[in-house]
Amino acid sequence: MKTCSVFLLVLIFCHLCRAQPQSSDDDTAQTQRAATEAAEPDVWVELRNLRDMVVEQKVELRYLTARVTAAESTVEVLEIKNTAMEARMTAAESLAEELQLENDAMEARMTAAESVAEELQMENDVQAADLLVAQQKLSTLQQQLTVGENNVAELEKQQEAMEARMTAAERVAEELQLENDVQATDLAVAQQKLSTLQQRLTVGENNVAELEKQQEVQAADLAVAQQKLSTLQQQLTVGENNVAELEKQQEAMEARMTAAESVAEELQLENDVQAADLLVAQQKLSTLQQRLTVGENNVAELEKQQEVMEARMTAAESVAEELQMENDVQAADLLVAQQKLSTLQQRLTVGENNVAELEKQQEAMEARMTAAERVAEELQLENDVQATDLAVAQQKLSTLQQRLTVGENNVAELEKQQEAMEARMTAAERVAEELQLENDVQAADLAVAQQKLSTLQQQLTVGENNVAELEKQQEVQAADLLVAQQKLSTLQQRLTVGENNVAELEKQQEAMEARMTAAESVAEELQLENDVQAADLLVAQQKLSTLQQRLTVGENNVAELEKQQEGQDAALQELQNSNKVGKVAFSASLLTSGEGNTASSEYLRLTFKNVFTNIGNHYNPNTGYFTAPVRGVYFFRFTGHVAHSDHNMIMTLVKNGRLMVTAADRYTTSTDLEDNASNGVVLQLEVGDTVSVEMYGKVWDDQHRRTTFSGFLLFPS
Secondary structure (H helix, E strand, O other): HHHHHHHHHHHHHHHHHOOOOOOOOOHHHHHHHHHHHHHHHHHHHHHHHHHHHHHHHHHHHHHHHHHHHHHHHHHHHHHHHHHHHHHHHHHHHHHHHHHHHHHHHHHHHHHHHHHHHHHHHHHHHHHHHHHHHHHHHHHHHHHHHHHHHHHHHHHHHHHHHHHHHHHHHHHHHHHHHHHHHHHHHHHHHHHHHHHHHHHHHHHHHOOOOOOHHHHHHHHHHHHHHHHHHHHHHHHHHHHHHHHHHHHHHHHHHHHHHEEEEEEHHHHHHHHHHHHHHHHHHHHHHHHHHHHHHHHHHHHHHHHHHHHHHHHHHHHHHHHHHHHHHHHHHOOOOOHHHHHHHHHHHHHHHHHHHHHHHHHHHHHHHHHHHHHHHHHHOOOOOOOOHHHHHHHHHHHHHHHHHHHHHHHHHHHHHHHHHHHHHHHHHHHHHHHHHHHHHHHHHHHHHHHHHHHHHHHHHHHHHHHHHHHHHHHHHHHHHHHHHHHHHHHHHHHHHHHHHHHHHHHHHHHHHHHHHHHHHHHHHHHHHHHHHHHHHHHHHHHHHHHHHHHHHHHHHHHHHHHHHHHHHHHHHHHHEEEEEEEEOOOOOOEOOOOOOOOOEEEEEEEEOOOOOOOEEOOOOOOOOOOEEEEEEOOOOEEEEEEEEOOOOOOOEEEEEOOEEEEEEEEEOOOOHHHHHHHHEEEEEEEOOOOEEEEEEEEEEEEEEOOOOOOOOEEEEEEEE
């Protein structure tokens, strides 16, 4: 409106100027002007007022023009910033879309991992059922094997009894054979005596001269008796040798028995040791189970703490969002151009928050994915363990089946041996019966021969009454024969004692063999029990190893959850710090006053002492360091001016002593009197990180503030 008024006044003024009369005569003009002034004094006063107003309006118009130009430049700058913000917003939205796609992919992977975990769980259940069936089959086969072993033991006992009976029958058969041989010998001797007596009777009846022949016959009888005596002595020597041999065998059996008992004791000790080891392993297993339970409780406690921390994190994020909304509301009081900028910043902040939220969701999905993969790995491990147990059970099943087959084969073999032994026993008994019959026949023949001998002895007595002298000689020879018979009786007694000793030693030997068999069976049982306990110990050790692995996994999970909790605590603390810190920004130039070059022949940290802005007081003008108060993303820019310098200028922005970016320019010349070098960077900083600017060469600063260092917090992270 002011501009329109000024324009109208200018038009009026021009019209009035054209309406004035023109003349080359000055006096006439003055006269006419005076007349006009006299006639119209108020018009010129008003005209001067209008001219003054026009001048004022022109000044104001120039001021408004300058303001319009400044506003247009500001609008252009804001449009540039708007374009940049729109580009950043587009990038943030594209990043959000990418993160959304990646989140969808993670959800798909999570679904696939959960389905794989369910499949592994189903496979684990199937293998557990197979393992249970295999264990039932194993138990059934063990029972069958036990029954088979009992049958084998029973058959072995029957075989031993049959062998004992067979041995007794063979011994009876041998005794009957010996007795038969003795009776045959006695029969032959009786027949010889009968023949001799018949001869003696014939000689006595015929002539006394035949007595010499009878004497020779008696001498022959004496020789026969002596031969029998020698034979009995040889038999006695053989019996004594047999006794000595049996004693040696008994000693050997006692040594074997002692060795078997020592082996049994050693196996018993080893069994006790393995039982102790098994007890220790069970105690360790119980301890590890307790530790595993404690670890799982700790994991559950940490998961609860993690849920609490997540709730606190959510609350802190909501507080941060409320603070951000409050900041957005406060920023709404700026100018229209700044409102557009704030709107774009809000969109960018929302996009970045969405990006951060999507990143958090992605991290949560990755954590779920990791947990699902870990569960899948644990199920796979458990599946492998059960598969191993199933393989072991199948091996045991196969072994027991083989042992059962071997036991059945042994039973069949023992049954065949038993049948053969029964056949041999039957044959031996039949032979014994035949020998008994033959013995009875020979006994009858011997009785008949003895009757005949008695008859002949009566006849001989009649003949001997006639020859008294010969009787004396015969008595002498009979005395000698009596002595020989006494010796023979003594030797028979000694032979009987030796046979009794032999029988006693054989009984002792049988008892020792029975003890030996029992000791060997005990040793085998102890060995089996030792093997079983060794297998139990191996299974316990495997369980112990599995529990140790599970305990290690649990401890690793606890450590991982503790690290996650620490990270969440740190994130929460940083978020709280960021909520407390609020806004962070600074800007400073090199010199507070004056002008000149700052020179250094090596890299020098610059201290920008003229501080324009230092919101939060996190820039130190005395040291030149900016210290990050909160974890977040920061923007930094530095500018160096080169003038009146014969050295090159190199400026670097340094984070924690490490070079980030560089700006440089060469020395000035007559054609290049001065120049600027600048650079900027966006950095992710942790709490306590430091940022500074270092320079090599010469850099210029004056009252125009040409060399500067600025930075501000974009957003906490």
